[in-house]
Amino acid sequence: MKKWLILATVLTLALVVAACGANSDNSKETMGGISNASGNESSTSESEVVITAKNWDFDQKEYRIKAGETVDLTVKSAGGVHGVRILKTKYSIGNRETVAVKFDAPGTYDMICSVPCGGGHSLMKAKLIVE
Incomplete structure (x- = not known):
């Protein structure tokens, strides 16, 4: 019984670590929010912000x-x-996606990783400050 418990623990740990380690160039994820189909409609946008995510942290x-x-x-x-969800908004951005966003009024919004990515996933938080 003890061997099965150790084996199950090791397999669970391997799955958790592998969740953030997977990085496929062919992944195109739609996270349920507004997103561009082509990912490059920047001609209507006035600027760009790049959010770089790594294991359990934003840049x-x-x-x-x-x-x-x-x-x-x-x-x-x-x-x-990884992906980003801006809480209390309709915006959700998948890995390698670009979404045009517009906020009419100043405010602060919490952002979280929207793709479960292992043990530190709950620590992936940042703020979007609209000035």
């Missing part, structure tokens, strides 16, 4: 954009497969 704790301005938000994964 910045805060991202800033201007109120009333259309901004392309792009998610790039430096390790594993």
